Amino acid sequence: PPNWAKVYDLTREMRRKIIAPVDTMGCERLAEREASPKDQRFQTLISLMLSSQTKDTATAAAVRGMQTQLPPPGLTLSNILAVSPTELNALIRQVGFHNNKTTYIKRTAEILRDSYNGDIPDTPEGLMSLPGVGPKMAYLCLAAAWDKVVGIGVDVHVHRITNLWGWHKTRNPEETRMALESWLPKDRWHEINHMLVGFGQTICLPVGRKCGECALAEQGLCPSAVVSKTVENKI
Structure with a gap:
């Protein structure tokens, strides 16, 4: 143009x-810096899955809640596998479509455990194969979690x-x-x-x-x- x-x-x-909400509460900012690289990548993916049709403030609050209220060390794959759907739903109740997202997150955790050695995929196709993850989330996740800009x-x-x-x-x-x-x-x-x-x-x-x-x-x-x-x- x-x-x-x-x-x-x-x-x-x-x-x-x-300073916009995305500058302080965007999904790229929510993973805990002290977490392991693998846990940071997982937290970035979960943040993006929670963010669809949800304000940044609500997404950030839900992620912070999971980081602090799940057993130490907080928001990890093993804790998401262990938490009951009811408890998980309560932790993310402030985000849009939290019932669907509870199901997506639990299923995603199982897929990561079974097919990706407990890590998140590092390709757009791999990410988009996860429930509830579309192109926008996949490309943002690749950039934030893997430092790969492919879309x-x-x-x-x-x-x-x-x-x-x-x-x-x-x-x-x-x-x-x-x-x-x-x-x-x-x-x-x-x-x-x-x-x-x-x-x-x-x-x-x-x-x-x-x-x-x-x-x-x-x-x-x-x-x-x-x-x-x-x-x-x-x-």
Whole structure:
């Protein structure tokens, strides 16, 4: 798209100046640094599985609850295998679709034990074979857990905002991922998710976009900008 680099850089600049929920509570931030690398990878996967259709604050609270309320050392594969579905459901009750996610997490733990030597898969196909894990989670998990950037994690914010910018006309996040990967330089693939999720949480909101606070609207770079002009009342 024309001007894409200018739009991207201005958005990155705006993001540098704001702290969004994803910056402190995003799934990449939730694994315990003192845990073993294998446990950190498992915690990252569980964080992402809990995050779908759930606010970052609720996901973070559920993960912290599991880390502190499961027996020491907390959120590990062996503890998830041992915990009863009822207890697990209670620990994650603040996230969306917690009943489904309880089932997915218990089944995933069994698959990791039986097929992956107790670790998480290190390919998109392996991750997407797990219950409840789609392309977005798989690509974000690979980047955060294995430091492998092989695809763009496209969530509702990335899908919505890039369509608002007129970069493409796509019907769902998976179409958006394929469209972006066809031209966006690979060195941006990892950061675009984090950048646009935070932008969508703070300025380009799903409802009530703050176009008046957006540099793209100010510079005429966003075709969807709605800026209300305040008219002075002359007496």
